[in-house]
Every structure is written in structure tokens, then in C-alpha cells.
Amino acid sequence: MFAEWLFYVFSVLSVLGAVGLVLFRHPMSGAMSLIVTMISLAGLYALLSAKLIFVLQLIVYAGAIMSLILFIIMFLNIQTSDLPEEKGKLYFLAGGVVLLLPIASFLIKVVKSLPGSEATIVGKGFGGVKEVGLVLFQDWLLPFEIVSILLLVSLIGAVVLAGKRRVGK
Amino acid sequence: MIQHYLILSIILFCLGILGVISRRNVFTVFMSIELMLNAANLAFITFSRLHLSMDGQVLALLVMAVAAAEAALALAVVILLHKHKGNLDTNVFSLLKG
Amino acid sequence: MHDFLSILPLLIIVGGAILLMLLSAFEKVQVEIASFISMAFFAAAFFVQLLVGCGPETVVFAKIFNGMLVTSNFTMVGGLIILGCGFFTAMSAHSYFKVNLFCTLEFYCMMMFAACGMLLLTMSQELISAFIALEIMSLSIYILVGYDRANVTATEAILKYLMLGAFAGAFFTMGTALIYGGTGTTKFAGIATMISATPAAHPFLIAGSFFIFAALLFKVAAFPFHAWVIDVYDGASTPVTGFMATALKTAVFVVFANFLALSAGMHSSWITFLFWVSVLTMFGGNLVAIGQSSLKRMLAASGIVHSGYLLIALVAISTDHFTGSVIGYYLAAYAVGTLGIFAALSYLGGKDEKRGTFDDFKGLAQVRPYSAAAITVFLLSMAGIPPTAGFMGKFYIITSAISAGQTALAVLGVISSILSMWYYLRLVINMYFYEAEDSFEIAGSPLATAGTFVLVVCVFAIGLYPIII
Amino acid sequence: MFEYALSVMIFLPILGGLAMLLMPISRGASRITGLIVSLVVLLMGIELFLGFTGTGGMEYLENRPWIESLGISYGLGVDGISLLVLMTGAVLFPMVFAIFTTQSKGYYANLLIAQGAMIGAICATDLVLFYIFWEIMLLPIFFMIGIYGGPKRLPATLKITIYTIAGSLLMLAALVYVGVSYHNQFGKWTFDIVQLGALDLGGGFAILAFLMFMVAFAIKIPLFPFHTWLPDAYTEAPTATTFVLSAIMAKIGVYGVIRFVIPVFEVEFVRFAVLLSLAGVVGMMYCGLAAIAQKDMKRMLAFSSASHMGIIAVGVFCMNTQALTGSLFQIAAHATSTGVLFLFVGLMEERMGTREIGDLGGIAYRAPIFATFFAIAMLASVGLPGTSGFIGEFLIILGAIKFSGFIGFLAGTSLIIGVCYMLWMFQRVFFEKENDRTAAFPDLNVREILTFLPVILLIIGMGIFPQTFIKKIEPAAQLQIAKVFAMTQSQVAETTVPKPGHNNHKN
């Protein structure tokens, strides 16, 4: 029962955060509300017994990625005057909602086909660091390895695009 | 109950889409995409709980890594854009058209 | 041992990429050397692939990679195409960067990483690996697209590509999540088992593959996910455009085919969907192409049309004994033609790509008859006029479509290729039937030129001896 | 030694043309090369003609598997149906090289490539191979019109190219459909036309495929109402191209119908024969009428050519031996007469700088030899007995009468229509008063006389001794018709509900 309440609290918070992201004019406000969403999601992960992910969500997402974004926002020193006018935003929002209705209803229809099942917290041995780590390094070696390439690419890319460059003769 | 998690995931996903198509600020757009990835992650975790297999959690983990990589690149691009125009309006960047 | 050999090309490419990355730290290493190094690695990987791939058996890396990586004849063909594309792109880039001075070593490094991602993509038999491979490829390509930082159009191109690419990537993850939810696995083999176990179409599977298709269709620029491609091709530098147009499409189509062909149930439930997408893609592409005045934009739009043809082939694949030969052949034929034309544009474009529109190439045949002839050959191949490779590709696709009972689709494909004659011929007409106004001076190295003529030979060779694929 | 004759006849010109394009040689050298190559082909053609036994089957066969997974082979052969078409392709080319001395290298090279491709299309016994040559032969035409054509060449080029490619791509789809149907029925892949004849097609897709084939050929022939590219293209094209287009390429359209459509689509063919033959006669009349209103000689001849092609097509659709043989004969006859007329107009244009009928007059007084040759070709084209034109036209009308009295009557009107515009033109150009321009017109010189004389003699010879040719083509035509009937008699009886008045056109 308590878990259910928690679910509702977190979900309302996350949706509010998301709505804030979409609606706030200034990206800083958007980023802040996204952080709210992320933290709520972390709570939901905990409710779903994904302990490692819960931690990582907080550390990597809400922590690292979002602080990077915030850092850049501040680095670029974005003023309100720099922001786009976005006069027709409301029309776009309304139109977007109309367009999204079929997609959402389709997805919800799909979800409804799932037999109802409880999401009680599962005890030990599920979602812990060790257990997930074992799965990761045994079954999911390939993705894990190639993610390293991906990160390498992104690293070089960031340098190439934003860093200093030694231009060829 | 599982369904509720999934519906939440769908709502967040759709809100992400909405952000992408209705906003012109580059930051907001990228954050909306992050939101979509998060929604997907929520779905992964939910299914992981549903199937009681930890594969879903691993998948979420990998998606997080991808999201991080993408974010890094996206921010580099943002800096590049800002250097060119001093402005982060996506509509400003419409030289290529027709 | 064969296991190792099968992924040896991949390892060579990764090694090359890392080597280049390390070399770029040294001031003394020049860009030209980097291009030769990358060419060498591509060539080496190509020949290794050719030698290794002679065995017809499918290698499943069950132990090491838990069956997430599979090499087969089809992936080998895809790999060959990708490596060939890399090789010829490096050649044209060598010439291109003699005139356009914004290259650094990382360019070739990124190209090799992209190729690595593509190879992984062709071989991956698991959704999240495919996703990561896709992202490796995409991120590298994003960087290549935006490589000319001083150029605002290149920046715009990377913004558009990155934004929409990430957007599509989000769909891919959501799709993966839904499939995982439906089947409890993300491996192709596992999904196939699940499908055959439950005869009725699983809603999660449908929704999940729908999103995955959306992402893949985005990557191959199918209608209505095509809008980015024209702007991005236009903004990117010519060798990169050529690389994107060929290698990227090859990799995505291979994984697309692998995914579709994983079971008959999977394929059959998407035929109608793909039918309409392919029809719309072909005709939409043609309609976009007809109005273009810039060559790169026209080629981008024609790339859309070719994606449409490939979608026909996807509709027509038989899942019972899937070989992918039709797709492979068409991809090769298309790659040869497209690469050729971009190689030609690389050395003919001049500084800052000053020659880029149809009108800029008026009278080329009088000044540079051989180049004009080469471009004509490529255009004819793309248009599907015999005896070029493009014709045989189209022939195979039509044959497979009709064999699969998709006569209407074949006819529509034919009509679309009629429409496409319009803009291909327009360039030929401009090159041959007008007086020259430009002197078409060529700076830079002869490598792109050489590459162009090698590709001309390839066009005919592949066309006349289709067995070599 | 002679067993690879066909391959040599195909690839010698193609390779010669390509070599010419790639190598830096002067225009004079390229012309001589072209002349030599085409003469070699001519001699081989004559040798081949003489050695042809005319039993109705394929001769000079060459067959090599090419793409075995789809049963595509490199198959060549000649039979009575292709013999005369092949001969036109082989015989007429040297004239062009002999007459036009001042053209550029590309011009000659393209001509050679066109010749090779056309001979290829004529000899191919494999549908796919045929298609490949069929498409290739358009390319040199495209370049020749576009580069060497008249002032309004660009739209004309685009029109002919897109138009014909549209047709041929549709044919490609139909062709694949045929191959796939064969695979479905017999379990193996082949595109060999002899084997495809065993195919038993039916249903909507078969009709669609038939129509696609027909559209492709109808555009090439051209059959009304698909002829609209023709006047522009013929007018704007340089003379040699117009000559090639009218004398040979259009014929390959008719040939294609006979060779590839009739054996495969017997039932559909019979079903649509009336409609198609109507299209033929309507086109004949329409283009014939249009010809009289032309002011440009070349354009007039273009319409005239289209008009004649209509009649030739009728012969094919009438489905009897006489008409079919007539069409086959007329193919050669028309190639010699109208083709030569185009060359004459080209000569006139070269010498006087105009083709406007109104600007000319009285040429006959200054140039009697030229006028005589022109008159002979013209009379052949209006079908005067004693010239090659009569035999074919007579046989076609005869056959058409059998097919349907009405169509026969309409086909017969070509006798009148053709003569109207030809005489009108002849009057204005060769008779009446001469003017400054025509007074300076030099008669044919010895080289030109020697070039044209063989063809003029051929025109007369074919009129007086047609049996030399007919006896080689007639058995094949008879076989072809016999096949259609063997097939349709059984099938039509099964498939169509007997309706009163329906069987008029079949017997």
C-alpha cells in the first residue's frame, strides 16, 4: 500500500517535471525540472527492485549528465533575451498532443494487453550490484565492450567539434 | 500495477516527443530526448521486474551509457552552434532547405 | 579459428582507428599519411574479409558473445561493401582535402570508427548491441558531417542530423524495451523462438518492432522520415556524403534485413506496412529530387528513391532460406555508382565545393570528357540502364518482388525509376549538350580520379558478372 | 569459323566505337575506321544471308550460360523473323560513313555503338539479353541527338529518351513476370524465348504484362497514340540518327512484337489484335494526314515514317502468314526506302542549308541523278509495284482483309494517303521553278552515286525478285502463326464464352 502511494507520488512528480521541461521557456528551468523527473524515476526504479540502476540513475543521470548540461548552459551564459521567441508554441503543443494521441493510445492499448501483475519489491539477489554485474559480464559482454568504443568516439568527437584543432597544411 | 509503470513510461515518452516537436531551444530539445531515453529505461526496468530477469537492468545500464555519449556530443554541438550564431534557436539554422 | 578470422576485419578496422587516434597526438604525422594508413587498413580488411568469407557457413559466437554476434555470407557481403566504401572514400578524401583545408587526422580515425560501427551493425544479432553499433556509426558520422567547423552549413547539418538521429534513437530504445517486455529477450534468435511459440501476433512485439523500424527507416531516409537527409547531405563535405550515402545505408539495410528475416511471422506481419512505406519512399523521393538544383541534394533525394527499391527487396525476401543476395547485390551496385559520382564530385567540386549545382557542370564533356563519361556511367547505373550494375540490381529486385507475388510493387518500382530518369538525365544533358563555361581546373591529388575510374570498371564488372557478389 | 559471326557482328562495332571514343584519333581516321568496321559487318551480313537456309528454325546459334541462378544466358541466333531486320542493320550503315564526311569523332563512334547494340537486340534469343541491348541502343541515339542535333534538340532528346525508357522499363517488369511465371510453372529459370513459348499465361497480370510489353514496343514503333516523340526527335536529330531511328530502331519495335510478344502472350494477343490493328491503321492515317501539313521536309518524312510503321504494325496484328511475311518484308523495304530518303534530305540540307519545302524547287533540272534516286526511293515508300515497297504493303493489305474487312480497307487507304503528301512534296522540291538556292545544287558525285546505287538497286531488286528474301522468311512466319493458332484455338475455346459475332475476327 505504501509502495503504491510512493509510486503515485513519484509518477506525479516525474510527469510534472517532464511537463515543466516542455513548458519552461528558459533551459535552466527546464533542466531543473528534468532533474526532478530523474530523481523521481530513480525512486521508481527502487520500487521496481532495481537497486543498482536506482543508484546509477542518481549518480550518472541526475548527477553527471544533468550537471554537465547545467554547466554548459551556464557556460554559454544564456540570457532570456537570447532565447527564441516561440510565439506559436501553444499551437505546436496542441497540434503535437493531437498527433501524439494515436501513438499514445496505441501504446496504451498494447500495454493493456499485458496481464495484470503486482510489482511488489523483490528481495535479495535481484538487482544488486553483484548480480547485475555477473549478468553484464557474462551474457552482455559484447554490448559492454562496444559501448567502450562508443564512448571513445564521443570523446574524440567532442574534442574534434569543440576543442582546439591542428588544421592540416 | 506493472501497467501503471508502463503507462507512466508512455506518458513521459510522449512528453519527450512533444518537447522535441514543439520547442525551438536546442537545450530543451536535447533534454526532451534524454527524457525519452529515460522513459525507455523505465520500461526496461519495469519489464525486468515483470520477467524477474536482470537483463532489463543491464539494458537500461547500456542505454544510460549511450545517453551519456550522446549528451557529450550534443553539448559539443551546442557549443559549436553558439559559436556560429550566438543563439540557440533551431529555426535560425535553416540555411539548408528546399 | 574460423571464429576469430570472421571478425578479423572488424578487429583490423578497430585497430586502425585506434592507431590513427594515437597518431593524431603527434604533430609530425600529416593528414596525407593518415589517409594512406586508413586506405591500407581498409584494403587489408577488405582482402581479409574476401579471403575469410569464402566459407559459406554461418558463425555464431555463442560462447564469447552469447550469440549476439553472427557472421554469415550476407554480413560478409555487407562488410565488403562497407570496407570498399571506406577505401574509396579515403581515396576521394585525399584529393578533396588537398583543396579544402580543414582536415585533421581524426577525420580518418572517425571514418574508421564509423566503419567499425557499421561492421558491428551488420553482424549484430541482438537489439541493444545493434543499437550501440548504430550509435557508434551515427556518432562518428555526425562528427564527420560537422567536421568543417568554420562552415555554418556543416554545423547546421550536424545539428539536424544529431537531433533527429537521437530522436530516432530514442524510438529504437523504446522499441527494444517493448520487445524485451513482450518476449523477455532482445536476441534475434530468442525473439524468433517466441514468435514461433505464439502464433498470434504479440502486441508488444508489434509495437516494439514498429518503433525499431521507425528508427531504421529514419536511418535509411524512408518516407516520411526522409526530410533530414537532403539537408545533411548538402551540408556535409562531399566524401562524407558519399560515405554516408553508401556505407551507412548498407549497414542499416543489412541489419534491417537480418531483423526482418528472423522469422517468417515477423516478416509476413509487416509486408503491408513495408509495401506502403516503400511506395511512398520511392515516389516521395522522386518528387523531392525533381525540384533540386544542387547535385548533392539531388543525389540525396535519389538516395531516398534507392532506399525505396531496397525496401521492395525487403518486402520480397524469403525468410525460409534467407540469403540476402538480392539486397547485397543491389547495395553493392548502388554503392559503386554513388561512390563513383561522389568521388568525381570530390575532385571536380573545386575549392569550397564551388561547383555544386547542375548548371555548374554545363559543358563538362568538352573540357573533361573522361570525367563526364565516368559520371554518365554512374548516373546510368543509378538509373538502372544496362549493362551497368544498377540495371542488374534493379533486375534482381524486380525478379524477387514478382517471385514473392508482389507484382504491383514491382510495377510501381518500375514507374518510379521512370520518374527518376528525369533528374539523372538532366545532369547528363548539362554535361554534354551545352557549351563549356568553366575551365574545370582540378587541383589536388589524382587519387580521387583514379578511384573514379576504378569504380567505372567496377560498375561494368559487377553488372556483367553478377556472380562475383 | 563462322559460328561466332553474330557475336562478332555485335561486338566489333561496339568495341570499335568505344575504342574510337577513348582514343585520340582524328575525325577522318574515325570515319575510315567506322567505314571499315561497318563494311566488315556488311560482308558478314551478306555471307550470313547467303548461308541462311530458311527452314524456319534458329540458325547461327550461340548459347552460353551467363547468370545461371536466374537462367539468363548469352543466347544469339537468327531465324526468318530476324533475318531481314538483321540485314537492314548490317547493310545500311556503311552508307552513313560514306556520305557524311565532315562529322566529328563522337558522331561516328556513336553510330557504330548503335549498330552493334541494334544487331545485338535483333539477334538475342534471351529476353534479358534482348532487353540489355534494347536499352543500350538508345544511349548513342540520345547522345547523337543531344550533341549533334538541331536547334530544338534538348526537349526532343529528353522526350524520346524518357518516353522510350518509360516503355522499356515497363517491359522490364513484364519480362520478369514472364520469367517468374515460367519458374512457377516449370520449376526452373529461363529467359530463352524458345522455351518461354511453352508458357501458359492467364489472368489479370498476364494482360497487364502483355500491355506493358506492347507499350514498350508501341513507343518504339511508334504506334498511335505513342508516337508524339517521333516528329520532334526525327526532325531535330542529325541525319544519320534519323536514318538509324527510322530505318532500324523502329523496326526492332515491330520485330520485338513478333519475336517476344506473340509466342508468349498468344491469348492476350488474339484478344487485343483488333484494338491494336485499329491503333495501327488510325496511326497510319493520322500521321499520313499530319504529313501533308508539314513545311519541313524532314518533319514530313518523320510523319510519313510513322505512318508506314502503322501499316507494318497492322501486318503483325492480323495474325496470318501473308500479313506477317508482308510486315517482315516491309520492314526491310521501308528501311531502304524511307531511310534513304532521310539521307537524301540530309544531303540537301548539307548542300543548301535548308529543309523548308517552300524554299526549294526545281532540283530535278539541276540534279537529275539525285532526283531519279530520290524518286525511286519515294515511289518505293508509296508502294509502287516493281519496287520493294509494293510487296510488303500488298501482303499486309491482303492479310488485313482476311483479318477484318474494315481494317483491310483502312489499311488500304495508305495507298492514297502516302501518295498525297509525297507527290506534294516532290512537286515543290523537285519540280516548279528553281531559285537561287537550288540552282547551285550540285548533283551527286561519284562517291555518292556509288554509295546510293546499291541501295537503289536493292529497292528495285526487292520489288522484282522478292522471292529471294521471302523464301527465307516465310517458313518462320508460318511457324509463328501456326503456333499462335495451335495455342489460341484450344485456349480461346476454353476461356471465352462463345458470343454471337465474336468469332468474326479469328478465322
Added chain:
Amino acid sequence: MEHTAAYLGLIPLLPLTGALVIGLLYMFTCTTNPLPEKLYGALACVGPLLSFFLALVVFFHLKGLPPEERFLVHNAYTWFAVGDLHINMGFLADPLSALMLLFVTLIGSLIHIYSVGYMAEDKNYGKFFCYMNLFLGAMLILVLGSGPVVMFVGWEGVGLCSYLLISYFSEDTNNVLAGNKAFIVNRIGDLGFVLGMSVLFWAIGASGFDYLSLRANAHNLTPAIGITVCLLLFVGATGKSAQIPLYVWLPDAMAGPTPVSALIHAATMVTAGVYMVARFSFIYAHFPIAGSVVAWVGILTALLAAIFGMFQKDIKKILAYSTVSQLGYMFAAVGVTAYSAGIFHVFTHAFFKALLFLGAGSVIYALHHQQDIWKMGGLKDKLPRTYWTMLIGALALSGVPPFSGFFSKDEILFSALATGHTGIWFIGVLVAGMTAYYTFRMIFLVFHGAPRDKEAFDHAHEPPAVMTIPLVILAVGAAFAGVLNLPAIFGGSLNVSQWLEPSLVEHHGHASIWLEIMAMLASIGVVACGVYIAYKKFGQGAEEPVFTGFAKIGYYKFYVDEIYNAVFVQPYKGFGSIISRFLEPKVTDSGVKLSSWLYQKAGTAFKALQVGYVRIYALYMIIGLSLMSLFLSQTIN
């Protein structure tokens, strides 16, 4: 027999060779160093004379055979053979063709000789004789052809030569137009011929498509097909022989040189239609309805042409209408199955009409190409030989006994009466009177009275002997040819008819001898009236009248040419320009143009969709996905 048969091929070949030789000589020398005229003249006469000689040989050979075996066949080679159709390049000499052969070669030779003189001043001498020889060759093929297809070769060949010779003075546009008209109108007839042949072939031609086989199989014809064949062939005949409605070309054909008019447009070519109907007598005789059509068309043509002839002022036009009129008689004859009478009239007509034309040619020659009879007069004394020979011709044409025309015409009229065609007989008699009138109108105006053009009269002189000798020979023929076919009442035995018997299928009408005498007297009376009226009006000199009323309409030939022009020619041309100006670019091509226009427009529209705003691109994706979701929602439940 074999030996003689082999000559058959030689007969047409000789003039053809002559044509070839003359043509080549002329073609290669005329612009540089023209050869002497005498050479051409000599060369030109060799062929016809040799042919005439051979024709005599053939004739006497046939005469030596029993009547039922009187035919010679020479199949030179197989011309073409397709399926059942087997056409030999074959020549057939039977009594009918032998008769034709004789007078064609005879008159042809005479006219060639005459032309040597007449054309002396022409610079294109060689060309003329080339065409003439070519014509004679074609005509001989027409006559000798063993089947309809070979006949058609000659048939078209003479048409071609007719065209070439009509437009001989080609610098004058009108002459060329006349030539064109002749060729085109003939072609209309030829269409009928070809169609008739085709129908005939499919009906009975499978076992051989020459006259002998056809004749053997003629009984297999059904009435419908038989009548169709007859009528179609007759269309061919109307074209070649200038019958209603295709007669219009013949008067215009007088634009050619006068010997041409004599040879082609009076004596030989124009009678080919009659010959053809007679050739096919084995079909026509079976179908009296078709015959009646032929007869009525013929007699109405005779009447119409006679009316026109009464008002013409061009001497050659008068003769031309007279020819049309006489041809009408011949068709009336063959229509009422009196084939031998028709052929006999062909025979006699050849003499007297050739004579008249050549005479007219002499007059024209003498007056330096003056053709208007109202500018002549009183030439009797200046041109005595011409006068007397032409008078004989005129008497023969008018049907005054005992000249040849009387017998042949009377035979026709009697046959009509005997077979019950009273109407035809009546019109025929009427036309006889009109013929006498206009013939003598011409004679009186040209030769009698006072000269109307003094200057021309003074310069007039009798032409050279090379021209007058043929006139005399022809005059002899015109005067006495009738003797060859004297009917029984004059003690004759219809020799020509008997000679022709084996070739023809005739139904002889039976009528009493009194009826014959009555008919004869009636026509003599009418002819006498005609001559008398002509004498009253023109005998003593008359001034050119101003035509009013019916005469004016007659003078303008009932405006038939104008009507044809308005109804056929102009619409034809107009249709041509409508096609090339409107239908072709705007209608036929509209499908192509429209689709290319649409394609371009749609391209522009799609170009506009590429707005360049990235979020709009994302929007496109979402729109697509949204629609696809709608579609997919249906599939799951």
C-alpha cells in the same frame, strides 16, 4: 509453242530496256553534254517496233491454234509466294490480250514515231522518250499479266508514267498539279483494285491466283463476295478509265504533251479499266447486278462527259471529254455483258481517238501551242493532210457509217437493247447525237470559216512527214477497222467477237433483226441531227459565245472540280493542318505533357515541404508515426 511463249516476257521487256538505256544516257549526260536528239529518237522507236513485231508473231501463232487452245502462258519465275498465295511473274497471251497487244504496240509505235517530230524542240527529249518507253512496257505488262497481281504492276506502272508525262512541263505548277491529281485519283481506284484482289484471293485464290485458275474456280464465289469483288474491281476501273466519280483527272491530264494524250489518255491506258472488266468477265458475267452498276455508271459518264464536251473551248479538253464519254460507252458494253463489243470499241476508239489527238497535236504544233478553238479557224487549206485525217477521225467518232466507230458503237447500243437495258440504249443514242455535235463543232471551228487569229494563221504550216505519216496510217485504221467486226446484217460474221470468244464469258442477247435495223437507223438519224446542228451553228464561222444558263454550268463542268475541291481536297488538307497544329500538340500529346507538368508541380510542392526547420522534420516523422499507429491499432486488439 514453248518457243513463242518465251517471247511474251520479251514483249514488255524490250520497251523497258529501251527506257532504262535512254534514261541512263539522259541522266548522266543531260547536265553536262547533252546527246543528239536523233539518237534518243532512234533508240526510243526500236523497242516498240520490235514489240509490235513480236506481238504479230504471237498473234499469228495463236491464230494457228484451235480456238479452245488459244492461250500461251509463260511463267518467268515465282514472283513471291507466301502461304497459299503464289504469284508467278507470268504472262498470258490469249485472244483478248493478243488483240490488245496488237493495237497497243501498233499505236504505241506510231505515236513514238510521231513524237520524234512533235517533241523536236523540247530540251528534255531523252526524258520524254524514257517515260514513253517505260509507259509502253508497263502497259504491255498490264495487258499480258497472267494474273491480277502482275496486271496490277502494269496498272500502277502506267499510272506512274501518266503522272510523269502529265507533269512533264514541270516548271508550270498547274501541270504538276494535274499530274498529282491523276496519280492520286488513280490511286483511289487502285485501292479498290487491291481490295478487290484481296477479297478475291481469300475467296478462291488459294489454288492459284492467275486468270486461268481463277476462271476455273469462279463458280465457287458466293453472290455476296462475288458482287463485292466486282464492285471493288470496278472502282479500280473507274479510276484508271476515268468514270464517274473518278473521271476528273482525265481532262486535266491534257496538260501533258499531245502525243501523251493520244497514247496514254486516249488509246491505251484509259481503256485498261475496260480491259480489266473484260478480263474478269468470268466473274462479272455471273453477277448481272454488278454488271448493271457498271453499265449505268458507264452510260451516265458518257452522258455527262458529252455534255461537258459540248461547251469546251480547248481542243484537247474537247477530245478528253469525248474520251471519257467513249469510255462510258465501253463500260456500258461490258456492263451489259457485251464484252467483245466493249473491247471492239476499245480497239476502234484507239485508232480514231489517237488519230484525233495526233491531229489536234498537229494543229497545236502548227499554231505554236495554241489550243483554244475560238482562236482557230479556216485551217483546212493550210493543213490539208491534218484536216482530212482528222475528218475521218471525227466521222468515226461520231459514228457515221461506214467508219469504224459506227460499227463498234452500234454493236454496243444494240447489245444494250438486246439485253433489255432500254434506258441505257436511249441515253446511248442521245449521247451519240451529242458526240456528233461536239465533234463537228470542233472540226468546223478549227478548219472551216475564217481564221480568227490572223497572225497565228499566217505562220501555220503542215508539220513534217514524221508526224503526218502516222496520221495517215491511223486514219486508215479509223476508217476501216470496223470491217473486222461486221455484224450479220452487213454480211459479216463478227470476226473480232468470235476471236475473243475463248477469253470471255458472254451472254448474247437475242433480238430480232428488225430491232437491230431500227436501232441502227435511230442512231444514224440522231448523229445526222448532231452534225447538222453543228453545221448550222458553226459551219459558216461563228463568234465565241458568252455562256449563260445551262451552257455556263456545262462549260464549268457542273462545278464538279470545285465541289470535289471543297468536299474532299480542302477538308483533307484542313484535317492535316488541324492535326499538326492542334491535335498533335494539344490533344494526342496532352497526356504526356500533362503528366510531365504534374510531375514538375508535385516536385515544386515537395520542394516547398523541405522547409529547413529541424523540428518540422521531426514533426513529419511524428505525423508519419501517428498515421501508422492508427493503422497498427486496428491490427491488434
